[in-house]
Amino acid sequence: MAFPCGSVMTRSVWSYNLELEFELIHSIIALYPFISMDTEFPSVIFQSHPGFRQPQNNYAVMKANVDGMHLIQVGLTFSDSQGNLPTFGTSNRFIWEFNFCEFDVTRHAHAPDSITLLRSQGMDFDKNRKYGVSIVRFAELMMLLGLLCNNNIQWIAFHSAYDFGYMVKILSQRFFYMQPFLPPNLGDFLQLVKFFFGYRVYDVKHLIRFCPNLHGSLDRV
Numbered sequence: 001m002a003f004p005c006g007s008v009m010t011r012s013v014w015s016y017n018l019e020l021e022f023e024l025i026h027s028i029i030a031l032y033p034f035i036s037m038d039t040e041f042p043s044v045i046f047q048s049h050p051g052f053r054q055p056q057n058n059y060a061v062m063k064a065n066v067d068g069m070h071l072i073q074v075g076l077t078f079s080d081s082q083g084n085l086p087t088f089g090t091s092n093r094f095i096w097e098f099n100f101c102e103f104d105v106t107r108h109a110h111a112p113d114s115i116t117l118l119r120s121q122g123m124d125f126d127k128n129r130k131y132g133v134s135i136v137r138f139a140e141l142m143m144l145l146g147l148l149c150n151n152n153i154q155w156i157a158f159h160s161a162y163d164f165g166y167m168v169k170i171l172s173q174r175f176f177y178m179q180p181f182l183p184p185n186l187g188d189f190l191q192l193v194k195f196f197f198g199y200r201v202y203d204v205k206h207l208i209r210f211c212p213n214l215h216g217s218l219d220r221v
Contacts, residue, residue, distance in 0.1 A: 008085065013098045014131045018141070021096060025078065026145040028086045032078035035147070036156045039163045040073035040118065041066075042103065042110030058161075059186040066165040067181045069110065070103035071135065072118070072128065074167075101132030139174040148196045155197050159205040168192045 013021045045068065048061040077095040079085055085093035105115060105125045119125075142148050148171070157163045165182060172178045172192055183189045193201065 007092065009092045009094050011094055011096050013096060013133060015101070015133050016131065018098075018133050018137065022141045022145050024088070025076075025096065025147070028078060028088075029146055029150075029153070032080050032084075032086055033153045034079045034081065034156060035153055036077040036079070037160070037163055037167075038075040038157065039071060039166055040075075040123070041071055041162065041166060042069050042108070043114030045069070045109050045111060056186050059189065062161055062165050063182040063184075063189075066162065066169055070108055071100055071166045071170065072103050072123070073100065074098045074138075098138060099128050099132045100135050100138070101129055102135055104129060135170045136174055139170050142171070143175065149198070151198055151200075153198065154200040154202065156202045156204065158203065160203045164193050164197070164201075165189075168196065171196050 011021060011024075044061075044065045046061050046064045048058055075095065075097050077085065085095065087093055103110075103125070115125075147153065168189060169180060169182055172183075173180045183192065
């Protein structure tokens with residue numbers, strides 16, 4: 001997706017340009033160590049009961065959904081402490097969108113309304129299946145090129161339980177040879193988040209609770 005000159009441009013990542021795009025990221029990570037993350041997945045098929053919304057119960061519902069479904073896309077935005085994005089010497093600023101090949105809309109669990117919405121926003125599920133990135137290789141390059149276990153990086157997300165849920169699932173499967181499921185309890189999950197992403201992880205949805213006059217969706221904030 002290209003925007004007018006001087007604005008933000010999305011670099012779409014597929015299997016054929018994965019290595020090149022990660023090399024570009026590796027070249028700028030020291031200067032742009034604030035990583036904002038967003039994920040796309042097939043919504044949820046299990047819901048929490050309104051009367052049992054304690055942390056461990058919420059985690060159990062998230063685990064059931066993450067264990068039973070596949071990640072579709074990850075967006076990463078790299079910025080410096082002033083909010084500047086990388087430009088690579090141009091007037092444009094760049095962000096990244098990684099498209100994965102594992103999800104098959106014809107046979108994998110999903111919420112139909114979510115798939116309809118993603119299609120209306122331009123998601124081509126057939127293209128993802130044919131040309132998408134292998135999640136295993138994505139996890140390897142995340143580690144190899146310094147995005148994980150790096151104390152210089154700060155991670156930022158919005159309402160991010162599922163974002164980190166899917167990331168922990170694919171990373172622990174690759175590096176700890178675990179089955180593609182989240183840990184059975186919340187404490188072990190949080191330890192894996194700290195292991196891969198460090199202690200400087202910020203959820204804007206949580207932070208705005210302490211900011212008067214800030215509330216609502218990410219677009220509104």
